[in-house]
Amino acid sequence: MKAFLALSTFITAATVVCAQFVSIAVPSPGATIAPGSNLLVEIDRSNTNSEVHEVATAIALSPGGPQACLAGTTASSVLFVGPYDPQLDPGTGHKPPNQNFTVLVPESAPLGTAQLSVTRFFALGAVRGPSYEYKSITVTVG
Ligand SMILES: *[C@@H]1O[C@H](CO)[C@@H](O)[C@H](O)[C@H]1NC(C)=O
Numbered sequence: 535m536k537a538f539l540a541l542s543t544f545i546t547a548a549t550v551v552c553a554q555f556v557s558i559a560v561p562s563p564g565a566t567i568a569p570g571s572n573l574l575v576e577i578d579r580s581n582t583n584s585e586v587h588e589v590a591t592a593i594a595l596s597p598g599g600p601q602a603c604l605a606g607t608t609a610s611s612v613l614f615v616g617p618y619d620p621q622l623d624p625g626t627g628h629k630p631p632n633q634n635f636t637v638l639v640p641e642s643a644p645l646g647t648a649q650l651s652v653t654r655f656f657a658l659g660a661v662r663g664p665s666y667e668y669k670s671i672t673v674t675v676g
Pocket residue numbers: 560576621622623632633634
């Protein structure tokens with residue numbers, strides 16, 4: 535029972551956490567990206583009043599469709615791991631806080647459908663409850 539209560543508390547917290555989402559703004563879903571080229575990835579974070587502590591973010595490229603999405607298969611390439619520090623664009627109030635990453639698409643990336651994903655680790659609120667979020671878009675490597 536105690537475990538159940540702990541789990542339901544966790545789920546409730548996770549539901550709240552879902553409001554703190556990021557999205558891949560660039561490239562667009564369906565974009566074609568070339569092996570061996572630099573790729574600009576813009577990650578937007580929804581504006582929030584909650585206290586969010588960004589821990590780390592990983593950008594990965596995994597061959598296959600959305601169902602094959604978890605970046606962790608052997609053919610996946612991790613393109614970036616490091617801090618995420620989204621900023622409001624100077625002079626414009628139109629865009630949510632965002633950060634641009636320039637990553638190198640590996641020469642060896644398998645051609646065809648792939649998932650470009652962002653996995654974000656963060657801590658929320660005064661208690662710094664750890665959480666993570668996974669988002670992906672479908673692109674074509676070619
Ligand atoms: C990121 O790049 C976009 C253009 O792709 C630009 O509009 C935006 O201002 C850049 N963001 C930051 C924080 O510099």
